[in-house]
Amino acid sequence: xxxxxxxxxxxxxxxxxxxxxxxxxxxxxxxxxxxxxxxxxxxxxxxxxxxxxxxxxxxxxxxxxxxxxxxxxxxxxxxxxxxxxxxxxxxxxxxxxxxxxxxxxxxxxxxxxxxxxxxxxxxxxxxxxxxxxxxxxxxxxxxxxxxxxxxxxxxxxxxxxxxxxxxxxxxxxxxxxxxxxxxxxxxxxxxxxxxxxxxxxxxxxxxxxxxxxxxxxxxxxxxxxxxxxxxxxxxxxxxxxxxxxxxxxxxxxx
Numbered sequence: 001x002x003x004x005x006x007x008x009x010x011x012x013x014x015x016x017x018x019x020x021x022x023x024x025x026x027x028x029x030x031x032x033x034x035x036x037x038x039x040x041x042x043x044x045x046x047x048x049x050x051x052x053x054x055x056x057x058x059x060x061x062x063x064x065x066x067x068x069x070x071x072x073x074x075x076x077x078x079x080x081x082x083x084x085x086x087x088x089x090x091x092x093x094x095x096x097x098x099x100x101x102x103x104x105x106x107x108x109x110x111x112x113x114x115x116x117x118x119x120x121x122x123x124x125x126x127x128x129x130x131x132x133x134x135x136x137x138x139x140x141x142x143x144x145x146x147x148x149x150x151x152x153x154x155x156x157x158x159x160x161x162x163x164x165x166x167x168x169x170x171x172x173x174x175x176x177x178x179x180x181x182x183x184x185x186x187x188x189x190x191x192x193x194x195x196x197x198x199x200x201x202x203x204x205x206x207x208x209x210x211x212x213x214x215x216x217x218x219x220x221x222x223x224x225x226x227x228x229x230x231x232x233x234x235x236x237x238x239x240x241x242x243x244x245x246x247x248x249x250x251x252x253x254x
Contacts, residue, residue, distance in 0.1 A: 058218065
């Protein structure tokens, strides 16, 4: 983004954040499902799950954080779709502002709102007994990976909103993303899975991201999973961004 577009986007982010602060139930709705899952798995199912690690909440949290992000980006798609449907986009385009700033405002708002949701989930995990020996650099690395993952999925949300015919259609893409962690190392080690399921679990994006975050939070050395995780995030981000910009140009031209 140019400096002009960044300034315009920051003003529009303020508009979007005011909408969120006036509707606190959005943050609550985004966090309630991941928190409920965490409570269920730790206090009901956790005793029957063998991970070979210490506290199950420590093992579980990385996957819950990714589910939180996948839940949150659905609201990004809804906000963008509603803006397009209400005619506000046409009004913005009639003003002397950078056109790309309209999309970037929703993307940056997604980063902020999902960051708040993640903070709430981590606080609940701490109350449930989550502890991490990780240092500042490790926590910064975790925050960076989560931000990159949020950014990547947000551009998928933008693409869905630009191409959907209804608000429900704009959010439908998020459902597979929410359930993808269940077929990964997020809840149980992949060693316990049957062959074909294990192969899929070990070669899909969530497992490498979860393993990397788990090692960082546990203070363990990070292996090659971090490069696989970053590769997935950057690849999804680039594809989502390019396709979104193509769809946006077609939308503006039509």
